[in-house]
Amino acid sequence: MSIIPNFIGKRWLKISLRTTHLVGFAGVFGSILTGTEQDVYWGITIVSGLGLLSLEALSNFVWFVQIRALAMYIKLTLLTCVFFFDEYAWHCLVAIIIISGMISHAPSSVRYYSFVHGRKITSLNDTKG
Structure with missing residues (x-):
């Protein structure tokens, strides 16, 4: 969907x-x-x-349960930390860069892995069975 x-x-x-x-x-x-x-x-x-x-x-609503979305959730959390913990701002930004680089260059079997379904999912049709 x-x-x-x-x-x-x-x-x-x-x-x-x-x-x-x-x-x-x-x-x-x-x-x-x-x-x-x-x-x-x-x-x-x-x-x-x-x-x-x-x-x-x-x-693709399946995005919400894929590793690439989980990476986004973590990056948004780190970005939020930048505002509350000034002294660790650059550490958080470096972590965001590392996560971004790793996820964007990871194979599709990693990026599209569903942490809910326990396997690679690319569409709602994949969630059945």
């Missing part, structure tokens, strides 16, 4: 959002390291991240 079906240009939209997200995150990371406030980078990161999250989650 999905709210957003496949459409022409979807892959390029995801690539564009991901690239924009990386630029924003690099700016956030740089501002944390230098101790400067760069709200524009937070804005870019949040807007592009919400776009990516929405596109992925609403294109």
